[in-house]
Amino acid sequence: MMEINLPQIAFFALSALALISAIMVITRRNAIHSAIWLIITLFSVAGVFLMLHAEFLFAVQIILYVGGIMVLFLFVIMLVNLDVAAKQSQFSRQWFVAVVTALVLTAELVYGIYLDHRGFLIIPPPPAAAATNNTQAIAVGLYQTYMLPVEIASLLLLVAMVGAVVMAKRKFE
Amino acid sequence: MIPVHWYLYLGAGLFTIGVIGVLTRRNVIVILMSIELILNAVNINLVAFSQYFHSTNGQVFAIFVITDAAAEAAVGLGLIIALFRNKETVNADEIDLLKW
Amino acid sequence: MLDSALQFLADHSLVLATVKILVVFSVLSGVLAYIVYLERKVLAFMQARLGPMRVGPWGILQAIADPLKLILKEDIIPSGADKTLFLIAPVISVAAAFTVFAAIPFGDKDIVIHGVNLGLPLISNTNIGILFILAVSSLGIYGIILGGWASNSHYPLLGALRSAAQLVSYEVAGGMAIIGILLISHSMSLVDIVEKQQSMGVWNVFLQPVGFFIYLVAAIAETNRSPFDLPEAESELTAGFHTEYSGFRFSLFFMAEYTSMVLVSCIAVTLFWGGWLRPFQGVASLDFLKFTPVVVFLAAAVAISLGARKNQVPMEKLVLFAIAACCVLLAAALAYPLVTSAIQGIFWFSAKVFIFLYAFIWYRGTFPRYRYDQLMNLGWRVMIPLGLANVIATAAVCYWLQPHPAAAVLGMLTR
Numbered sequence: 001m002m003e004i005n006l007p008q009i010a011f012f013a014l015s016a017l018a019l020i021s022a023i024m025v026i027t028r029r030n031a032i033h034s035a036i037w038l039i040i041t042l043f044s045v046a047g048v049f050l051m052l053h054a055e056f057l058f059a060v061q062i063i064l065y066v067g068g069i070m071v072l073f074l075f076v077i078m079l080v081n082l083d084v085a086a087k088q089s090q091f092s093r094q095w096f097v098a099v100v101t102a103l104v105l106t107a108e109l110v111y112g113i114y115l116d117h118r119g120f121l122i123i124p125p126p127p128a129a130a131a132t133n134n135t136q137a138i139a140v141g142l143y144q145t146y147m148l149p150v151e152i153a154s155l156l157l158l159v160a161m162v163g164a165v166v167m168a169k170r171k172f173e
Numbered sequence: 174m175i176p177v178h179w180y181l182y183l184g185a186g187l188f189t190i191g192v193i194g195v196l197t198r199r200n201v202i203v204i205l206m207s208i209e210l211i212l213n214a215v216n217i218n219l220v221a222f223s224q225y226f227h228s229t230n231g232q233v234f235a236i237f238v239i240t241d242a243a244a245e246a247a248v249g250l251g252l253i254i255a256l257f258r259n260k261e262t263v264n265a266d267e268i269d270l271l272k273w
Numbered sequence: 274m275l276d277s278a279l280q281f282l283a284d285h286s287l288v289l290a291t292v293k294i295l296v297v298f299s300v301l302s303g304v305l306a307y308i309v310y311l312e313r314k315v316l317a318f319m320q321a322r323l324g325p326m327r328v329g330p331w332g333i334l335q336a337i338a339d340p341l342k343l344i345l346k347e348d349i350i351p352s353g354a355d356k357t358l359f360l361i362a363p364v365i366s367v368a369a370a371f372t373v374f375a376a377i378p379f380g381d382k383d384i385v386i387h388g389v390n391l392g393l394p395l396i397s398n399t400n401i402g403i404l405f406i407l408a409v410s411s412l413g414i415y416g417i418i419l420g421g422w423a424s425n426s427h428y429p430l431l432g433a434l435r436s437a438a439q440l441v442s443y444e445v446a447g448g449m450a451i452i453g454i455l456l457i458s459h460s461m462s463l464v465d466i467v468e469k470q471q472s473m474g475v476w477n478v479f480l481q482p483v484g485f486f487i488y489l490v491a492a493i494a495e496t497n498r499s500p501f502d503l504p505e506a507e508s509e510l511t512a513g514f515h516t517e518y519s520g521f522r523f524s525l526f527f528m529a530e531y532t533s534m535v536l537v538s539c540i541a542v543t544l545f546w547g548g549w550l551r552p553f554q555g556v557a558s559l560d561f562l563k564f565t566p567v568v569v570f571l572a573a574a575v576a577i578s579l580g581a582r583k584n585q586v587p588m589e590k591l592v593l594f595a596i597a598a599c600c601v602l603l604a605a606a607l608a609y610p611l612v613t614s615a616i617q618g619i620f621w622f623s624a625k626v627f628i629f630l631y632a633f634i635w636y637r638g639t640f641p642r643y644r645y646d647q648l649m650n651l652g653w654r655v656m657i658p659l660g661l662a663n664v665i666a667t668a669a670v671c672y673w674l675q676p677h678p679a680a681a682v683l684g685m686l687t688r
Contacts, residue, residue: 011175015183022187022210026194031202032358032422038206039415041187045213048183051175052224054232059404061216064239067411069209069246071441074418075434076250077202080257091197092266098196102189109185113178120178126227133400134229135461141233153240160244164251170258 010051018044029090031077035070042066056135180221187214199264201256205249212242279389293396297374305531306336312634319638330589331580346520351425354517358423363518363525366416370532373409376402377539378464380549380618394619395464402463403451406540407444410495413533414440417514420526424517432513435645436504440495442652447491449660453484453667454544467548474555476547483663485545487656492537494652496530498633500640501648538629539622546625549618563613566620567604574600 021044024037046061092098132140142150187210194207216235223231257263282289310325310332317324325332350359378395385391399405414437421433454477458466470476478485494501505513515526542548553559574597581593607613643651 007175011179015179015186018183019186019190022190025206025210026190026198026203030355031200032355034203034206036358036419038209041210042213045187045217048180048217049220052180052220054220054223054235055399055401056404057216057220057232057235059401059408060236060239062408063404063411064243065209065213067408067414067444068441069243071414071418071437072246072250073202073206074415074422075437076253078418078422078430078434080202080253080263088199088264090199092199095197099193102193102196105192106185106189109188110182113181113185117176117178120176120181120225124226134232135401137229138232138236141229142236145230146233149237153237156244157240160247164247167248167251168254 007051010047014044014047014051017041018048032074035073035077038073039066039070042070054134056138177221177225180217184214184217184221187211187217199266201253201263201265202250204265205246205253209242209246212238276387276389279386279391283389283391289391290396294375297379297396298371301371301374301532301535304535305528306340308531308535308630309339309527310336311630312637315631315634316638319635330584330586330592340524343524344521348521349517349519351517353425355423355425358419360522362416362420362423363522363529364416365419366413366529367525367532369409369412369416370529370536373406373536374539376405376463377536377543378467378548379622381467382615382618385615393464398462398464400460400462403455403461403466403544406463407448407451410533410536411440411444413529416526416529420518421514424514426517429514429516432504432516436497436514439497439501439504439645439648439652442649443491443494443501443656446487446652446656446660447495449657449664450481450484450488450491451544452660452664453481456664456667456671457481463543463548467543467550470547471550471554476545476550478545481545481663481667483659484667485541487660487663488541488545490651490656492541493633493636494648496533496537498530498534499637500643503642503645503648506642534633535626535630538626538633541629542622542625549622551617551621563617564608565624566607566613566616569624570600570604570607574598574604 018041021037021040025034025041028034028037042061042065046058046066049055049061050058191207191210191214194210195204198204198207216238219231219235219238221231223229223235253263256268260268262268282292313335314324314332325335328334328338350356375396376399378393378398380394382394383390383392384394417433417440418437421429421431421436424430454466455461457477457480458469460466460469466477493499497505505515515523518526551562553562577593577597577600581590581597584590584593607616
């Protein structure tokens with residue numbers, strides 16, 4: 001980098017934060033600490049979305065993921081009392097094989113991206129249509145082009161809600 | 174300007190960490206959290222390409238991924254609660270009733 | 274010297290934003306201290322007693338004495354508590370509550386000092402204003418959950434889980450109420466919502482009364498205020514999630530609660546009650562209403578003087594008359610035509626927020642507390658269906674008021 005470039009600094013800061021907190025998620029002994037580090041990871045991913053000019057997705061990520069899903073995780077971790085589990089070994093017996101396999105996968109991914117990285121430097125031209133608001137563009141996509149997946153997703157959420165309630169209920173004999 | 178493949182590297186990194194978490198940890202809740210990491214890596218890829226091709230299709234797909242992650246987390250955590258009530262453990266390798 | 278400083282501010286937007294943040298933060302902190310005092314006084318008068326009267330004339334300095342006492346108290350961390358989380362939890366609550374003020378517009382006229390234009394009196398005007406507010410205010414839940422968990426004791430944990438469940442439930446209802454506003458305003462930016470109310474000539478509360486009612490109930494539940502304050506009331510669960518907190522950390526939780534009270538009042542005023550708009554802004558014959566700030570401060574001066582006559586202590590009498598004199602001077606300063614037109618937006622916004630805060634205190638003194646199952650019942654089985662019905666009805670009316678069905682869809686998408 002020749003000069004101080006704010007987008008690049010922001011990108012490196014956000015990705016460093018995301019990767020470090022992700023590593024902390026999978027290595028903490030206490031499940032609550034893992035959840036907190038996951039919240040930080042989700043925040044940095046939201047920051048990455050904001051850098052990509054996806055402001056609606058930034059807000060949705062914080063509202064749904066951080067404000068909804070992680071609260072659910074924290075509730076369950078607190079209800080399932082894990083004092084005993086915190087003293088046992090945290091990693092399974094096959095951890096070495098697992099890490100080697102995952103690193104092989106990473107090597108393939110990185111190699112695949114590296115092979116074509118010059119192609120990604122050619123930026124396609126912006127479309128001729130006037131730039132609409134990001135939220136309006138997503139609204140057009142969701143409610144006109146992809147209306148059927150929206151309906152299916154709502155059905156999926158209904159099924160998930162009913163399933164979660166049924167499974168977590170105490171059976172009254 | 175950030176070239177799009179830098180975002181792909183970030184996505185690949187997060188994906189790897191998520192996969193290592195799923196394969197290595199014993200605690201079922203941490204395994205679920207690693208799955209959330211994997212889904213976020215996928216979202217980064219989708220949104221990066223959506224910005225590269227100047228279309229909002231990627232962001233719409235990312236919204237569906239977030240919705241599915243919510244549904245899956247809810248059902249998964251309900252399962253964990255039901256499991257914990259019966260076996261008093263959240264370690265994945267202690268749930269071995271069907272083992273011969 | 275002042276001109277070059279102002280010009281520097283106007284040229285560098287990042288420094289200007291920081292200065293605006295500092296101004297809003299300090300004004301908010303001052304307002305916060307005196308809302309606690311106001312609540313004690315108003316509740317006292319509603320309960321036929323006098324409230325704080327010792328510290329300073331009419332107990333005015335109580336707002337300074339209480340924080341001082343809390344800061345100087347011993348900092349107790351319970352044994353077995355998770356130290357990091359215990360320290361972080363109140364900080365998260367306060368940070369989430371204060372951060373939302375970045376999206377709220379306080380007035381409409383550009384701030385022009387010495388001919389240098391410093392922009393609108395707001396910190397930022399994002400086009401996802403409402404989403405930002407919903408997102409950041411839902412982060413306050415973490416302060417409560419982590420505070421309850423880190424205290425390593427059952428009462429705080431139960432109180433925290435109950436409170437978090439209550440907050441999450443009423444967030445859904447509040448979101449439904451806001452959707453009705455979005456359908457009318459066609460934009461998520463708060464400045465656009467107020468300007469739409471100005472162009473329509475009518476405030477949103479008259480178009481969405483059910484939505485306003487739902488939002489009000491959701492707001493009271495969100496901030497853990499009476500009648501929904503079961504998780505933190507002193508007679509229930511021994512003060513709930515902040516049982517183990519003492520001294521400055523407790524005052525942080527306290528500050529977070531009152532800040533979110535001010536915050537939801539500001540949001541309700543902006544969304545439903547016309548933000549910075551004067552009542553009957555379009556009607557030219559009622560233009561004399563722009564002198565309301567002058568009248569309000571003169572009335573305050575008269576009221577303080579009348580009350581000061583009955584005071585026995587000569588020192589306190591002197592201070593009270595001095596305050597009344599300051600009010601008169603302020604009223605005189607506001608009577609200048611230049612200042613009057615500049616101060617209109619901020620004055621009407623503050624007046625409406627003040628009325629809302631008074632209403633919050635009024636509800637605390639009037640309504641009995643809801644039991645927890647009654648509270649959850651209300652949230653899920655009354656407020657959410659009502660909210661959904663409101664959204665459907667509003668959408669139907671908006672659709673049929675469009676000129677032509679095909680153009681209606683396009684009209685809803687492109688303002």
